[in-house]
Amino acid sequence: MFPVEQALVTDGGGRIAPLAIGFQTYGELNADRSNAILLCHALTGDQYAAGVNPVTGKPGWWDAMVGPGKPFDTDKYFLICSNVVGGCMGSTGPSSVNPGTGKPYGLDFPVVTIRDMVRAQAMLVDHLGIETLFCVAGGSMGGMQVLQWAASYPERVFSAMPIATAAKHSAQNIGFNEVGRQAVMADPDWRAGRYLEQSVRPEKGLAVARMSAHITYLSEAALQRKFGRKLQDRSAPTFSFDADFQIENYLRYQGVAFVERFDANSYLFVTRACDYFDLAADYGGSLARAFKDTTTRFCVVSFTSDWLYPTSDSRAIVHALNAGGASVSFVEIESDKGHDAFLLHEPMFIATTRGFLEAAAAARGLRAGA
Amino acid sequence: MTKAASPRLDHLLIADMVDAGSRVLDVGCGDGALLRLLADRKRVDGRGVELSQRGVNECVAKGLSVIQGDADTDLADYPDDGFDYVILSQTLQATRRPREALQNMLRIGRRAIVSFPNFGYWRVRAQLAFRGRMPVTGNLAYSWHDTPNIHLCTIRDFVELIDLLGAHIERGVALDHAGAPIRVNAPWWVWNLLGEQAIFLLERDAPPRSS
Numbered sequence: 001m002f003p004v005e006q007a008l009v010t011d012g013g014g015r016i017a018p019l020a021i022g023f024q025t026y027g028e029l030n031a032d033r034s035n036a037i038l039l040c041h042a043l044t045g046d047q048y049a050a051g052v053n054p055v056t057g058k059p060g061w062w063d064a065m066v067g068p069g070k071p072f073d074t075d076k077y078f079l080i081c082s083n084v085v086g087g088c089m090g091s092t093g094p095s096s097v098n099p100g101t102g103k104p105y106g107l108d109f110p111v112v113t114i115r116d117m118v119r120a121q122a123m124l125v126d127h128l129g130i131e132t133l134f135c136v137a138g139g140s141m142g143g144m145q146v147l148q149w150a151a152s153y154p155e156r157v158f159s160a161m162p163i164a165t166a167a168k169h170s171a172q173n174i175g176f177n178e179v180g181r182q183a184v185m186a187d188p189d190w191r192a193g194r195y196l197e198q199s200v201r202p203e204k205g206l207a208v209a210r211m212s213a214h215i216t217y218l219s220e221a222a223l224q225r226k227f228g229r230k231l232q233d234r235s236a237p238t239f240s241f242d243a244d245f246q247i248e249n250y251l252r253y254q255g256v257a258f259v260e261r262f263d264a265n266s267y268l269f270v271t272r273a274c275d276y277f278d279l280a281a282d283y284g285g286s287l288a289r290a291f292k293d294t295t296t297r298f299c300v301v302s303f304t305s306d307w308l309y310p311t312s313d314s315r316a317i318v319h320a321l322n323a324g325g326a327s328v329s330f331v332e333i334e335s336d337k338g339h340d341a342f343l344l345h346e347p348m349f350i351a352t353t354r355g356f357l358e359a360a361a362a363a364r365g366l367r368a369g370a
Numbered sequence: 371m372t373k374a375a376s377p378r379l380d381h382l383l384i385a386d387m388v389d390a391g392s393r394v395l396d397v398g399c400g401d402g403a404l405l406r407l408l409a410d411r412k413r414v415d416g417r418g419v420e421l422s423q424r425g426v427n428e429c430v431a432k433g434l435s436v437i438q439g440d441a442d443t444d445l446a447d448y449p450d451d452g453f454d455y456v457i458l459s460q461t462l463q464a465t466r467r468p469r470e471a472l473q474n475m476l477r478i479g480r481r482a483i484v485s486f487p488n489f490g491y492w493r494v495r496a497q498l499a500f501r502g503r504m505p506v507t508g509n510l511a512y513s514w515h516d517t518p519n520i521h522l523c524t525i526r527d528f529v530e531l532i533d534l535l536g537a538h539i540e541r542g543v544a545l546d547h548a549g550a551p552i553r554v555n556a557p558w559w560v561w562n563l564l565g566e567q568a569i570f571l572l573e574r575d576a577p578p579r580s581s
Binding site: 297299300318319322323325327328329330331332333334348351352354355356358359360362363 | 415417423426427429430431432433434435436437438439447448449452
């Protein structure tokens with residue numbers, strides 16, 4: 001945990017003070033502080049990228065990628081993963097106490113943007129005494145943060161991996177997020193966002209939000225292969241609204257597991273941050289201008305079956321980087337696992353990441369063993 | 371680098387045509403061998419475009435900046451004059467619209483380097499003329515039904531097309547069966563008959579017409 005004296009002034013004109021950021025580090029910072037990698041988590045991720053997540057007891061979200069000998073090699077690099085501002089895992093967010101009222105912020109928490117999240121991360125990186133990050137990497141909402149980092153602090157980002165992401169949210173993305181938010185707010189236990197003071201939680205609404213979002217993370221093919229129309233623990237339909245189908249049972253489980261670890265108001269704030277993200281808009285509508293004269297080395301990755309952030313979104317980023325003359329690699333990974341592919345064991349993705357980082361490390365003159 | 375294999379002769383000849391320290395886009399860069407060579411020997415700032423996932427991965431692992439893409443569709447997205455040289459090595463014959471690809475190359479870079487297998491090569495002619503079969507040679511190593519090569523041309527055809535594109539040939543080399551350059555002062559018909567492949571350095575005559 002990292003408390004700062006400095007306030008975070010948000011894009012929306014809000015002011016967050018005091019500010020705390022929950023973060024984890026892995027590996028060791030080398031003597032000249034040149035081997036630090038910032039990992040940016042996705043919408044409902046957290047700072048526990050590797051090892052066992054102490055809250056859920058499950059492996060960290062990027063356990064396949066982070067560790068000794070893995071692409072984000074903890075023997076070689078110093079990894080930082082922070083919980084985003086607005087989150088609920090040790091960072092200041094809507095469930096934190098508002099110093100003005102002595103009660104949880106609730107909806108009085110300022111609406112934060114991806115840029116605000118990145119500003120807070122930059123304060124953390126400053127605090128750790130790191131001038132230039134060797135790499136900033138992340139998928140989905142984490143990928144947006146990567147793009148924002150490269151645009152806001154080009155001189156502080158040696159290399160960048162935006163994965164399964166977009167430079168702006170599409171109408172479809174915003175639409176799905178709105179379904180989730182409306183589900184949360186329709187829950188009678190939401191209490192206009194003041195549920196913590198009343199010792200209730202809008203669990204049903206948040207679970208529904210998670211269920212609909214979860215579908216967007218998978219692919220039709222993967223769902224069909226895994227579940228099809230298979231029935232759950234029965235041989236015939238019950239002619240009721242029980243979870244007859246395995247897919248229903250699976251989604252209900254996902255919803256329930258989610259409410260145990262995530263705050264409903266945080267869900268509203270982080271989805272909103274994604275919806276507001278439009279990097280080109282900050283540069284006169286030109287994404288290329290966001291990356292003009294950048295010296296950062298980019299590796300953009302998309303997955304064939306990701307329909308939430310389709311390859312065309314990644315291509316738009318690549319075109320902008322090309323137009324800006326950036327050093328950019330772009331790989332579309334063949335996978336039927338949908339958007340979530342970047343969190344799963346995809347050998348091609350792992351190989352690409354390893355190759356890109358090793359080459360960037362050679363260019364930076366990084367040697368193994370801190 | 372631990373690469374033991376010596377560079378291909380056609381790659382060395384291409385590298386010869388490139389000024390040191392220039393900006394190069396290699397279209398259809400394969401496993402990145404040419405880009406690597408250019409980076410090592412000419413200190414070029416190189417970028418690549420490659421269709422195959424395998425090729426892109428190999429390039430990225432070598433530390434090259436390569437994007438997955440298609441010469442037929444993606445070149446249009448590149449800005450005018452973004453590069454000093456645009457290279458199309460042994461790929462022209464696999465493009466859907468070779469003329470547009472060349473036009474784009476000469477728009478993106480003032481100079482273009484193109485190498486391709488010569489369909490006017492005598493062994494090719496002989497296979498078709500005497501055996502009545504579609505030619506299969508070292509450079510054209512596929513059967514007619516599974517070849518990626520859909521737009522084959524002769525050196526003469528190519529030279530004629532360059533005239534139409536508002537560009538001229540700065541330098542040209544034809545390579546014989548052994549991969550050795552054919553004497554520069556040999557007449558065109560000799561090139562067209564004895565060259566198994568050709569490499570041309572093209573230069574645009576006028577500023578690019580933006581697409």
